[in-house]
Amino acid sequence: MVSRSRDGEWAARVLKHLGYKSFRGSPGKGGATALRRIIAEIKRGPGGGFVADGSKGPPLVAQKGILLLARYTEAPLVPVSVAADPCWRFHSWDRTLLAKPFSRVVLAFGPPLWVPRNMSAEQMDRKRLELENTLNDLTRKAEEAL
Numbered sequence: 001m002v003s004r005s006r007d008g009e010w011a012a013r014v015l016k017h018l019g020y021k022s023f024r025g026s027p028g029k030g031g032a033t034a035l036r037r038i039i040a041e042i043k044r045g046p047g048g049g050f051v052a053d054g055s056k057g058p059p060l061v062a063q064k065g066i067l068l069l070a071r072y073t074e075a076p077l078v079p080v081s082v083a084a085d086p087c088w089r090f091h092s093w094d095r096t097l098l099a100k101p102f103s104r105v106v107l108a109f110g111p112p113l114w115v116p117r118n119m120s121a122e123q124m125d126r127k128r129l130e131l132e133n134t135l136n137d138l139t140r141k142a143e144e145a146l
Contacts, residue, residue, distance in 0.1 A: 082106065084100070
């Protein structure tokens with residue numbers, strides 16, 4: 001899901017150029033419709049990539065939207081983080097990383113996380129914290145590996 005903002009337009013164009021499909025929306029503007037479209041698309045096949053800290057952050061804090069997506073699609077979340085050296089850091093709220101040409105890049109993958117449909121709100125929050133902690137650990141490990 002990509003924000004309907006001007007920055008989101010730039011991101012959506014880059015994704016399309018790279019061959020990816022994006023859905024425009026955010027929690028306050030078209031997010032529910034975009035979420036329904038994403039769920040249908042994932043159920044058709046092969047999955048997708050998402051940023052766990054949402055469109056507004058705070059950075060490094062997983063939001064519940066990605067867990068709802070996993071719950072309704074019955075697809076696992078596979079945590080992935082990346083580190084690169086050298087890289088550029090955007091002056092955005094999340095300090096997005098862009099690897100410079102010929103950078104060393106490390107990808108770190110965590111074990112799949114399943115989100116059963118019948119989870120309580122308390123269980124969902126524990127799962128959200130598990131995802132957040134896993135992603136932050138993966139980031140640290142990827143950076144150390146550089």
